[in-house]
Amino acid sequence: MTSEHLVFPGPQLKIVATVSAGYNHCNPDELRARGVKLSNTPEVLSSTVAEIAVSLMLGAARRFTENLQQVRSGEWEIGFDKVLGQDLRGSTVGFIGFGGIGQATARRLAGFEVAKLVYSGHREKPEAKSLGAEFVSQDELLRQSDFIVLAVPLTNETRHMINSETLATMKKNAILVNVGRGDLVDQEALYDALKSHQIYAAGLDVTTPEPLPKDHKLLTLPNIFILPHIGSATVRTRSDMAVLAANNVVSALTGKPLLTPVHL
Numbered sequence: 001m002t003s004e005h006l007v008f009p010g011p012q013l014k015i016v017a018t019v020s021a022g023y024n025h026c027n028p029d030e031l032r033a034r035g036v037k038l039s040n041t042p043e044v045l046s047s048t049v050a051e052i053a054v055s056l057m058l059g060a061a062r063r064f065t066e067n068l069q070q071v072r073s074g075e076w077e078i079g080f081d082k083v084l085g086q087d088l089r090g091s092t093v094g095f096i097g098f099g100g101i102g103q104a105t106a107r108r109l110a111g112f113e114v115a116k117l118v119y120s121g122h123r124e125k126p127e128a129k130s131l132g133a134e135f136v137s138q139d140e141l142l143r144q145s146d147f148i149v150l151a152v153p154l155t156n157e158t159r160h161m162i163n164s165e166t167l168a169t170m171k172k173n174a175i176l177v178n179v180g181r182g183d184l185v186d187q188e189a190l191y192d193a194l195k196s197h198q199i200y201a202a203g204l205d206v207t208t209p210e211p212l213p214k215d216h217k218l219l220t221l222p223n224i225f226i227l228p229h230i231g232s233a234t235v236r237t238r239s240d241m242a243v244l245a246a247n248n249v250v251s252a253l254t255g256k257p258l259l260t261p262v263h264l
């Protein structure tokens with residue numbers, strides 16, 4: 001949903017409690033101007049989204065799209081060198097954004113024998129040390145990483161942060177994973193980079209638009225693995241998110257501090 005679709009009911013509106021971590025769809029500027037509170041549901045979803053981030057890394061690296069297609073069509077390639085993928089083992093994984101979701105993903109990679117974890121962002125994160133993740137510039141991250149995981153909010157600063165220029169900086173075997181928002185990526189540029197094998201593959205849980213039309217050209221590519229924005233979609237996590245959002249509403253209506261406020 002874009003902000004043009006929002007309808008403001010009137011001065012009785014006290015709070016918008018979005019059942020999501022991201023709040024780019026909530027028109028924060030307008031809420032601030034109207035003195036309406038905003039809450040989101042961070043942290044309760046981090047591990048569940050992290051599971052999807054790891055799934056996308058594996059799905060793209062091990063070429064699930066092509067392999068599933070072979071199973072469905074009954075045309076399996078038989079042979080020693082068929083549909084070869086890439087390992088997480090020994091790789092460098094770079095996180096653009098190392099908040100709750102990035103860190104939860106790094107924790108889940110502990111058993112995969114990853115060689116190096118790096119992250120970029122506005123500042124170093126104290127939690128990174130215990131995860132063995134090194135703070136680097138975004139440019140360095142793009143140049144070094146075999147896997148690049150986007151886990152940042154969508155803002156004016158991050159919109160299209162992955163574009164023809166940043167894609168050109170990546171390694172030829174790079175695998176781009178996006179669990180943030182579709183608009184972090186210039187999809188035209190991504191299409192070109194995947195089509196020409198400038199990078200190896202991509203795994204996306206988020207696209208622009210959503211749903212992605214079934215004839216969208218990204219879906220013609222064998223080296224992309226796309227999920228329909230299911231990052232936090234488990235029974236347990238959606239339930240935790242709903243309860244947290246409801247408690248934020250109760251807090252707002254009873255004059256208590258919000259549990260997870262978005263500072264507007």
Ligand SMILES: O=CC(=O)O
Binds near residue numbers: 019231
């Ligand atoms: O995309 C989902 C969220 O922001 O929680």
